[in-house]
Amino acid sequence: MISAYFIHLLILIGIYLILAISLQLSVGFTGLLNLGHIAFYCVGAYASALLALNGFPFWIYFLAAGFLAMIFGFLLSIPTKKLKGDYLALATLGFSFVIYAVALNWTGLTRGPLGLPGIPRPTLFGFTFSDNVSFLILTFIIVLISYLIIKKITISPFGKVLEATRDDELATRVLGKNTFKMKSISLATSAFFAGLAGSLYASYITFIDPSSFTLLQLIPVLCIVIIGGLASLKGTIIATIILVLLPEPLRFIGFPSSIVGPARQIIYGLILLLILVYRPKGFYGKVELE
Amino acid sequence: MNKTAKTILWVVIIVIVIGAIWYGVTRKPTTEEVIKIGAILPLTGKNASYGERTQRGIELALEEVNKEEKIIEVIYEDSRGDLKEAASAAQKLINIDKVQVLFSQLSGVSQAIAPIAQENKIILFGFTSTPGFTKQGDYIFSNRGDATNIGKRLGEFAIEKEYKKAAIVYLNNETHKGIEEGFREIFENNDRSVVISELHEKTETDFRTILTKIKAAQPQVILFSSRDKYVAMMLVQARELGLDQQVLSVQGIDSKSFLEIAQHTAEGIIYAQTIVYEDITNPELQETLKEHQNRYGEPMSLYAANSYDVVKLLAKIVKTGIKTSPAIKIALLETRDFPGISGDITFDETGNVHKENKLFTVKNGQFVPYEE
């Protein structure tokens, strides 16, 4: 039954892939230092879980998760449209703190730190994805569709304008493009897919609480984007596989029981720092951010 | 693929392979006699001190049960309080290590693992007081009992003492919310009032304004329902602010750090819990309590007692030749009054226990049973 463990890891890789390639769209292709991605993931997970618990069918709560996250992405893009670089990073990070605080404190809706248990597995055309093999297939299909859509966006003329905005916003505006609108659409689309990933996560684990949506949870996703290389979807896929699997071999090292926790964390932290120090532009990094 | 990416990918693959080989070599050949338990505890992060205590209980019990021959092996995994991490750990423990029993701590993590354990027909002992936790499946057990009973016991005590107005501060989680509800139910049904009830989060260290609100509400008794360090900090800050009411508290505060933080303000606090201290008649358990005190410099906490009792109970079952999860489940449900440090264990049909809560206090820097 080794395969069951790998199926679980593959599902996690799938969820992270959607998160990472969608973050790549706003950070890598548009140059927006978006640290609010985990908040969209959170919105998607809660929207999906609450609708699912109230008996809505899968396709409704799955898409609702995406669209609600998209609305949040669009709303966030309005006040932050003029912010650049660090200030945008701080504003979006602040936004994710606010969403976390809402998830924690709006107990009437989210039950706060008590979390939402018993989220049902998806059901489509009378078939329930209750075992992990079928859930993996579902995840794989969603990852594939997400990948194709994002790939399509990045090679379309619109995608080229996004990259032009990233490289020289002023010049792009001189050419008559509404860069604020472009950035808005990019952030909203990116948020949409984060919402979908949130919905998948909630239906897979079947329990969510606010602790899954903190800054510490954003770091692995950001790492994937950076290590894969900005604006490189191929790099993102490789980096996702490496970063999700990285902690797993550590489970098999026989540390004495009294230090097993911190020892694994220390090794994991060290490996991350080493990759960053020796490969700060990632595997396929083509572009740099200010 | 460029060169560095390739190198890193190869390094990761090599690490995985070496790890797997190392694991295969170092793993002791599993004899038929040994059953494996996977313990998913918060060993790092802000709940690490509680995971550490649960681990101490397991280690003490293992030393005793494996003295003659090794019958139980425990494999630890760190959940860091993270649901994904805990789910990965559970999958690995069930599918690769082939454990028959899982332990989990923290309510969120336990909730995330419960469906996995149930689906694989692996027993899960959740060290959590989440109401209704064990009703999620026939393989889901707990030996903590329901938190509301602790609140009720404290409520009865407050009524005996003729207190009319009470204030409560509780930690925002399932256990302490349950305690708050239990206390409130008993207290308010007897024509008394809870004049103020406030919650706090796990990140809190500054309780001054909460306590200022309590001071303004002028209660006669205050219930701090939280974990050891928070109760200690609340006590200190309350006394500094000149609140001198009787303070009630709950299970799990009896630690070294509680006494270190609270110093003399700990004196006279009254708390309810199921642990059996001095009136314990079983000499073997008496030895364990002493051993824990000597080794770790503090009395055995609820966390350690819970895990200790479960390992001892499982060892007793395994010794009769029962080794698989479904058979252990039946044996667990048949258990009657198994003597434990955290109270005798008899499971109801859902897999939960009902233990008697007793009152304790702090006298001259020692945790002792409360006497009138």
Next chain:
Amino acid sequence: MFSQLFINGLIAGAIYALVASGFSLIYSTCKFIHFAHGAVVAVTAYILYLFFSLLGLNFWLAVILTIIFAGFFGWLINKILYKKLRKRKASNVILLIASVGLLILLESLILLFFGADVKTIGFIKIAKGLEFLGAIITPLQIVIIISSFVLLFLLFFFTKKSKIGKAMRAVADNRDVAEIVGISAEKMFSWSFIIGSAIAGIAGILVGLEQNLEPTMGTNLIIKGFTGAIIGGIGSVPGAILGSFLLGFSENFGIWFLPSGYKDAIAFIILFVFLLARPQGILGRKK
């Protein structure tokens, strides 16, 4: 009750300010978010515990050694990690991720060496606080408030008057121009880490005495310090201190009227309002 709430807000604000000022000093020169600053605060608190409670040194000697250690530790972090990253032209996001990685690493190291249990320094004896205009405050809390005010003035004069301070501002304003006139930017980055971390050392000592020690204490502190720093204007040290006090007051007056569970929500809503309305903060300059 107003005076008690005012004092409560002042104490909370002073603690946030102690963390925020060093963080903001490093940000203003180096221009990246050094989240591991929280872990530096935690490490120094544990170093004081080591010197005073475990090795039994004289308290004041232990305090001085701890502050020196903190400055050295900051210098070391910059040299081992951040300088290498800058040399490889790493962007600010990478420095931010590296700082979170460092935070995780340092917290795990504390856990490994000192264990997960809460530790107490045990220098202060608990007693009822002093009455002061109808409010109650302990002597240690008075020291904390005074320290943060003294730091506010010292840092103000340091950046405005001293040679290093001026050079640091020059690097902060325009690194290229500063290098042309002969100021080494890397040297100023080192100095900002030494001074910023020494302030983290003072914060670690005072917070350690007031709230006790835990391996994860740094994360909680830096989130509030970060919030205070942004409200006040992240590139401005006096602004960060002002922002921290504003945060302390709003939280404590806020939960007088609202349930106390909303404390963090209040903090982050203020943060968000500032990000929208005045992203450069109270005293920050618009870029």
